[in-house]
Amino acid sequence: MNDMQRDALVTARACLAVLGLVLPMLMSAPARADVCAADDSGQKVCLDKPARRIAALSPGATELVYAAGAGDQVVAVVSYSDYPPEARQVPSVGSHTRLDLERLVSLAPDLAIGWSTGNPGEQLTKLDALGIPVFMIEPRSVEGVSSAIERLATLAGSEAEGHAAAQGFRDGMAELAAQYADADPMPVFYQVWDEPLMTVNDDHLIGEVIALCGGRNVFGKLERLVPRIGTEAVLAADPEAIVAGGMGEENRDWLDAWKRYPELQAVERDNLFFVPPSLIQRPTPRLLEGSRIFCEKLDEARSRR
Template sequence: MTIRISRLLLTGLALLLSVAAPASAEVCAVDDTDREVCLAAPAQRIATLSPGATELVYAAGAGEKVVAVVAYSDYPPEAREVASVGSHTRLDLERLVALRPDLVIGWVTGNPPEQLETLESLGVRVFYLEPRTFEEVASAVERLGELAGTREAARVEAERFRNGMAALAARYAEVAPVRVFYQVWDEPLMTINDDHLIGQVLRLCGGVNVFGALPRLVPRPGEEAVLAADPEAILAGGMGEENRDWLDHWARYPQLTAVARDNLFFVPPSLIQRPTPRLLEGSRLFCEKLERARERRGAQGS
């Protein structure tokens, strides 16, 4: 039986948010909807409403302040022990408000707008994130550090990420291009275009996205279109960290260049499909896979 949460109950729970915070100077940051969010003092109780948001808060050095997460918030491992308040698409508002967060990290396109609007109407501060470039990933970490009072830890992590991505860009700046198909999902078949963050990783590594020019951020090209494009390499993450079934599917087509040269590569999806500092590790793996594809050109006499 579904229980309808009364606004009166939510309002009563929200009053708990008025517990006095330690005296400190006001902290402010601009979120990814260009709104300035200010707190009277650094956040002490943070709720993260997507797995990516969870990772970003921990990366900013504020993991000990996280009191609520959503399903699939599995990194770092300690995040699995934090109270869950539903999924990123449907929140348990009563449970969330009862945990008394003084800052909620929402995802611009991933969370139900009406539920976040309800939180804001109760006086809960919501900071929206959705990094879409390498610099925005670093900036997100720094801005969360400002709001959580962990500025120095966040700065160090953001610079580590910036420097690592810059080093990859320099290393692969002059490499021979490799035509690539990256599979996001299987049914329906999904990929990414050049504007997507994963598309930016491909370019960084010297890859040419065979569907990069399509206007949709996450196109649905169809199997026939992939066969016609004949990529030199296929990269996929599968439905889990160790699931390579999607690559087995493409192995049925020996006429594909990627299959003929054994360029079917698995990359754990959490390393590449979440816009967090772990994207650096995923990018290194991408670059290594494409370098292997280049080496196999000579080995097969082509």
């Protein structure tokens, strides 16, 4: 055996010895299991462990994270994050339309929950560049709300509580849908805002609620999710009921404004209704409560035929 062969043999024996030490350690070490979920933009977000410091960047996101059983992990919210009540004690980092990035980063979140069409895209990009994963949500259906809760629970490590909340919401909405499956159709105008005058189409989550309650959205076929319309369009559609929402909990003056048009069926029959917007305009489990109120209002209108 020459020197080159002897050196190769020594090297091989050394490698085998090291392998003999390392292999058992590798076999006994737990495999890394990333926590992953697909968000509503179609992106897969993975964490090396469940999130422990969560920033919820819209009021709806805040409610969904709490519903998912991860309320104790929320370290940042935005303005109007008023439910559940304990969310009001969490530090605010601006509004959903303009985040205080310096304040947000100082709170060291390991996950941010973004609103697809509400948060500024450039600010979310900065968060991602800073190493803060952003999970985008914007549920547009009843099932989307349940799914969002389940996916957030996966990322937060609170699957048991989150999945129970999601199923409870599914079951409640299914029960309500069955109750109104044979309801007489009711032409409805839902008013999102007054100036400019805005409504929703059938693809909007509120459009799904209108249909669930036996309503027919008079602007349901418009292309935009939240279209702007004119007063003349409402007069031409002549809805049998008008339901108003908005940002606050009281927008009674919106309904009073329609009383100037006594020729409208909704005005003639006193079918001008208000549903608290936090119950109907946020894609959260409280939508079940808002839907019940909405359905009851349409039943009231049916009784006046």
